Amino acid sequence: MLILGIESSCDETGVALVDASGGHTPRLLGDALHSQIEMHRAYGGVVPELASRDHIRRVLPLTDAVLAQAGLPLSAVDAVAYTRGPGLAGALLVGSGVACALGFALGKPVIGVHHLEGHLLSPFLSADPPEFPFVALLVSGGHSQLMRVDGVGRYTLLGETIDDAAGEAFDKSAKLLGLGYPGGPALARLAQQGDAQAFKFPRPLLHSGDLDFSFAGLKTAVLTQVKRLAHASLDGPATLHLADPLTPQQKADVAASVQAAIVEVLVKKSMAAVRQTGLRRLVVAGGVGANTLLREQLGAACAKAGVRVHYPELHLCTDNGAMIALAGGMRVQAGLVRLDWADGAEGNGYSFDVKPRWPLSDLGLSEPAGAR
Numbered sequence: 001m002l003i004l005g006i007e008s009s010c011d012e013t014g015v016a017l018v019d020a021s022g023g024h025t026p027r028l029l030g031d032a033l034h035s036q037i038e039m040h041r042a043y044g045g046v047v048p049e050l051a052s053r054d055h056i057r058r059v060l061p062l063t064d065a066v067l068a069q070a071g072l073p074l075s076a077v078d079a080v081a082y083t084r085g086p087g088l089a090g091a092l093l094v095g096s097g098v099a100c101a102l103g104f105a106l107g108k109p110v111i112g113v114h115h116l117e118g119h120l121l122s123p124f125l126s127a128d129p130p131e132f133p134f135v136a137l138l139v140s141g142g143h144s145q146l147m148r149v150d151g152v153g154r155y156t157l158l159g160e161t162i163d164d165a166a167g168e169a170f171d172k173s174a175k176l177l178g179l180g181y182p183g184g185p186a187l188a189r190l191a192q193q194g195d196a197q198a199f200k201f202p203r204p205l206l207h208s209g210d211l212d213f214s215f216a217g218l219k220t221a222v223l224t225q226v227k228r229l230a231h232a233s234l235d236g237p238a239t240l241h242l243a244d245p246l247t248p249q250q251k252a253d254v255a256a257s258v259q260a261a262i263v264e265v266l267v268k269k270s271m272a273a274v275r276q277t278g279l280r281r282l283v284v285a286g287g288v289g290a291n292t293l294l295r296e297q298l299g300a301a302c303a304k305a306g307v308r309v310h311y312p313e314l315h316l317c318t319d320n321g322a323m324i325a326l327a328g329g330m331r332v333q334a335g336l337v338r339l340d341w342a343d344g345a346e347g348n349g350y351s352f353d354v355k356p357r358w359p360l361s362d363l364g365l366s367e368p369a370g371a372r
């Protein structure tokens, strides 16, 4: 069973082909990605309209590249999975439209996939795939969640951010330091030269007793610190970036201190989730999962606690088509999606909508009654 996956929820066009035959863990046969980072950099962030137009330009050439890698014709595809949400509406519409058009042309079914389920399952494509059940720490640009995962589609929310996501905290702090977009990797790079003890930034909700996160206060603390160091005020000259008066060492120290605060909260809450659930496996997914310090500190904490920790391959941490093809394939294998509906050739199944805001609860996530 060959599943073509298309991801277009934000600033990456990803296409991949996965073999999800039988009951075994799906195998990646081809994978191609185009990142729009260079295009958006000039604007300091993602411009939705430009993102949509670029997805249109990239998606079919990437599909050709994936099929060439796999050495297979388009007609070999058994189903087309696409990101239905959450994400930018216009960007999602491109992937959904192309997936449904391909499905209709081939007479094959399409599968709308939740982007976060893709991230969550992405470690199954790694050389060291996890086994159910496990605790998942999902940390992306828009989400920070801890989940108990008992199987495909069997997710229990344990805790989540009450305001900003961890990736947002990285991105906003990076912006305050004048590091531009995308902020997370830039801040992590600069932090390598800094002293993580230099500034004591808040660790919100660290001792709250629950598994929720809060990162919004961090950017205010960073702003206050940068202002203090710069002796500047926000209404200073427009051409001057707030962080310009800082020395390179001061910037690196702020970066290292912010990263340490975010990582400490993520590690402590993840270990608390492991303790609470009694599970012995932890899966880390989403863009922030690429952070080296997070991997080091989680690795150390898990080793101490006798817990196995699994990550997606580094290139599958951020958005990609492979995780969408994989999630589509695993949903079929789990019996959550039927593939026989396209046979009637009525075409109704190809009408599509996207879900820019798509609560995980709509996916069949359960929350334990009275747990939060």
Ligand code: KG4
Residues within 6 Å of the ligand: 010, 119, 139, 140, 141, 142, 143, 166, 167, 168, 170, 171, 182, 183, 184, 185, 188, 286, 287, 288, 289, 290, 291, 292, 317, 318, 319
């Ligand atoms: O999962 P992802 O690619 O997209 C979303 O679904 O949001 O995550 C993107 C987020 C951004 O906030 C980015 O700054 C962050 O992941 N990120 C990192 C690193 N690489 C990506 N944050 C910290 N350190 C990194 N190395």
Ligand code: ZN
Residues within 6 Å of the ligand: 115, 119, 140, 141, 286, 287, 318, 319
């Ligand atoms: Zn993502």
